[in-house]
Amino acid sequence: MFPMLRLAVVIHLLLLRNASSCESWEYPIGGECCPKCGAGLRVLRHCTRGSSTSCVSCNPGWFTEHPNGLTNCLKCWACPPGNHMQVKERCHYTKNTKCTCQPGFFCIHQLREDSCDACMRHTIVPAGFRVTQPGTENYDVLFEPCPLGTFSAKKMSFSCMKWTNCSDKGLIEKHAGNATSDVVCEPQPKYLEIILPVVISVVILVLVLTFALWKNKKCLMKAIGKGKAEELPYTVPEKESMVNPVQETSPNLGQPSYANL
Numbered sequence: 001m002f003p004m005l006r007l008a009v010v011i012h013l014l015l016l017r018n019a020s021s022c023e024s025w026e027y028p029i030g031g032e033c034c035p036k037c038g039a040g041l042r043v044l045r046h047c048t049r050g051s052s053t054s055c056v057s058c059n060p061g062w063f064t065e066h067p068n069g070l071t072n073c074l075k076c077w078a079c080p081p082g083n084h085m086q087v088k089e090r091c092h093y094t095k096n097t098k099c100t101c102q103p104g105f106f107c108i109h110q111l112r113e114d115s116c117d118a119c120m121r122h123t124i125v126p127a128g129f130r131v132t133q134p135g136t137e138n139y140d141v142l143f144e145p146c147p148l149g150t151f152s153a154k155k156m157s158f159s160c161m162k163w164t165n166c167s168d169k170g171l172i173e174k175h176a177g178n179a180t181s182d183v184v185c186e187p188q189p190k191y192l193e194i195i196l197p198v199v200i201s202v203v204i205l206v207l208v209l210t211f212a213l214w215k216n217k218k219c220l221m222k223a224i225g226k227g228k229a230e231e232l233p234y235t236v237p238e239k240e241s242m243v244n245p246v247q248e249t250s251p252n253l254g255q256p257s258y259a260n261l
Helices: 002-020 190-230
Strands: 026-029 032-035 041-045 054-057 085-089 098-101 105-109 118-121 129-133 142-145 172-175 184-186
Touching: 098 105
Parallel strands: none
Antiparallel strands: 026 032, 041 054, 085 098, 105 118, 129 142, 172 184
């Protein structure tokens, strides 16, 4: 039994030596180095000491990308719609299928160059934000919040609108604005339309009455001053105030006093 084991080991070593001695354009088979089939082909019959390798084209849906010694071509990959994938490049007998993500999705994993095998939905940007870069087949959407004083009321908005200035429209602010809604304006209260004229009328009336009272007071003071001037005592002139001397009479009745002289 041991001689048989030794023989098997020797044969295996010979095969390894022969395989390692094959050129890059050859493949080892049965202790021989056979020429490889080209891309898009497969081996139909291996070479022998008297014949070269026999090759045949791959059937549709199958491929070989490089020179090879395969007896079967490789199955083309599918792009399953259930995984939100679609065909980017169809399979050819010399290249495999290339897959990409459906619109609204982006690739999160690639096993092969330029071909995706796992997709994720693009982020839905909520109201209050604006999109700075749309999503692509390889990248998610980029976005940022609306600056203060602006808003976006819809999802996936690419811009933020400025809040309405109510005073510019002759209105007053009813509700303040925020990141998702505009300022709400409303007309001036109707009571102002009534009160304002009344207030103006009252002010004018007060001014008129004040002026009238001031005018009446002035006339009254003038009249009082005139009345006081008329009540002053009459001053007799100096010449008129001199009284002529009265002639004295004698105590004797019946004849004047100068009669005794």
